[in-house]
Amino acid sequence: MHIDDSLGFLINHAGRRLTLLLALRYQPHEITTEQWSVLNRLYEQDGITQKELARRSEKDQTNITRILDQLERKGLAVRKANEADRRSFLTYITPKGRELNETLLPIEQEVIQSVLGGMNTDDVAQLRRLLKQVTVAAERTIEQLGE
Structure with a gap:
């Protein structure tokens, strides 16, 4: 079988193309698709631990820390000490992050619609x-x- 006919390759290739389309559309908003996926999870429910955010975003702890650092620098998210567990932080979306996510959601929908249009x-x-x-x-x- 040729690799272009491999179902795993096809799924992966389609995902990479969608990610590239989103990245191009998100670029003017100075956010990556990886950052947006975390921001959007916080938009769905904030005040969750970094560990839970990592699980929901399908990112490892190192990546979630790096992404949260970037989101904090941009004023889109904040981490606060978890009073129930001093070893962890709770993550929150800021009003600026909420506003940006509300701008990006329709863009994501437009991109998906453009590729599913047929x-x-x-x-x-x-x-x-x-x-x-x-x-x-x-x-x-x-x-x-x-x-």
């Missing part, structure tokens, strides 16, 4: 369902390998 609603729903199914199966396999 698909009907049923095709998009099926693609979403199949990608979730692949993700769950991959996670299950990873867990089994870790046992």
Whole structure:
């Protein structure tokens, strides 16, 4: 089989293309897609620990610390000491971060719509369902390998 026909390659390639499109559209707002994924998770629920934010963002602790450093420098997020556990920090989105995220969400939707424009609603729903199914199966396999 040719690599261009490999399902893993196709999924990865599509993801990289989408990331590039988003990066190009986010560039004028001086934020990377990696930073936005963390900012958006805080937008969904802030006041969570760095560890929980890392889990939700699918980033390791080192990367989440680096990204939060960048978001703090830009005034988009803040970390505060966790009074319940002095070894951890709680992460919060700032009003400036909330405003930026509300600007970026429609851009993300436009990018996705531009690449899915030729698909009907049923095709998009099926693609979403199949990608979730692949993700769950991959996670299950990873867990089994870790046992």
